[in-house]
Amino acid sequence: MPTIRRSVASLASLTSFEAAARHGSFTLAAAELGVTQAAVSRQIRRLEEDLNTPLFVRSHRRVELTARGQALASVMTEAFGRVAETIEAIREPLVEDTVIVGATLAFSHFWLVPRLSAFRAAHPEIKLRLISEDASFDLRDGRLDVVVRYGEPPFADARSLASQPDEVFPVCSPSLRDRIGPTIALDRILALPLIGLDKTEPEWLSWPRWAALVGLSGAPERAAIQFNHYTDAIYAAMAGEGVVLGWQRLLAGLLAEGKLVRVTDRPATPPESYHVLWPLGRRPSRATGLFTDWLVAQFAPGPA
Missing domain, CATH: 1.10.10.10 (Winged helix-like DNA-binding domain superfamily/Winged helix DNA-binding domain)
Known part of the structure; x- marks a missing residue:
């Protein structure tokens, strides 16, 4: 032809x-x-x-x-x-008062969305479009204005404006905790019914890596029940299906409400953090700057 x-x-x-x-x-x-x-x-x-x-x-x-x-x-x-x-x-329309934000499903669901009402009340003139994907965003493709990414810098496609570390520890429903007892030895945790997550990104913490960080060995590569989205894994844990790894900053609300409880006081602190990112070489709009300033303020040191 x-x-x-x-x-x-x-x-x-x-x-x-x-x-x-x-x-x-x-x-x-x-x-x-x-x-x-x-x-x-x-x-x-x-x-x-x-x-x-x-x-x-x-x-x-x-x-x-x-x-x-x-x-x-x-x-x-x-x-x-x-x-x-x-x-x-x-063609995606260029709208100066619209900010396109990228984050994982879990971060959007458990951390970002519950806080958005505060920003929208302060800036009702700014429109937000939230894109949630577990696969890592490539900010070089131009479709996003600001991204929250879990990982370690430097990033080839972005610069970090703020970061926030997190602790990770096993959590389960109160009913399951009542069945397994109030005190669990650290070396017994891996024998409990574990809830696992398919790894879409290498930075995501698995049971074997968490176990290595707290000095345990013998963690199974695949848990008794496996999910491909963290939100599903958390809801399975709340339903009493097993023990799942919990990120303190993501699950602070559920822990405070008693819908989930910690299985052990021994956390792991991975080297990765949450980062607020801007695409390299992009000049942000006024709306993007206002939203990013608010997001960076939310990342300020303090309680989760």
């Missing part, structure tokens, strides 16, 4: 031809394209030489399409129009 690059020597010549054919004028085409009339004339002459056929009949004050020029122009105008329509259909 022939391709455009194989069929013509220059895509710029096609652009000049399409504009001149639509306007019936090299001068008007040049004005639309932001070039000189001579440049348009050269591009069209180059196309005619490439096709070995004239596309315009030139007179002193006007140009007219030849029969072959009309055939090409009808196809080009339709094709360029369809391309333009498709581009507009897929």
Whole structure:
């Protein structure tokens, strides 16, 4: 199947031809394209030489399409129009008062969303769009204004504006804790019914890595029940299905409400932290700056 690059020597010549054919004028085409009339004339002459056929009949004050020029122009105008329509259909609108925020499902669900009402009350004019994905965002693709990422800097695609470490410890429902007893020896925890999580990112803490951080060995690679989203794992734990690893800052509300309880007082403190990130090389809008300032303030040292 022939391709455009194989069929013509220059895509710029096609652009000049399409504009001149639509306007019936090299001068008007040049004005639309932001070039000189001579440049348009050269591009069209180059196309005619490439096709070995004239596309315009030139007179002193006007140009007219030849029969072959009309055939090409009808196809080009339709094709360029369809391309333009498709581009507009897929283009994300640039809205200065909208901030697009990225975070994991767990961080959005347990930490960010419960706090958003405070920001929206302070800045009702700013619109927020929250994108929650467990796979790591690449801020170089341009779709996000600010991201909360769990990991260790430096980051190739972003700079960190604030960070917040966390403690991780086993938690379960109060009913399960009543069944297994009020005091659990550390080396008995791995024998309990464990709830695990599929690792979508290497930084996410697994039972074997948590066990190694607190000096235990023998943790199973896969738990008795496994989930691919942390929110599901937490709700299974609240339903009494087993013991799950709990992040203090994510689960502070559930722990305070007594919906989850700690199984041991021995936490692990991973080297990773939560980071507020801006894309490298991007100048933030006023709305993004206001939201980021608020988010950084939420990350300030203090109780979870």
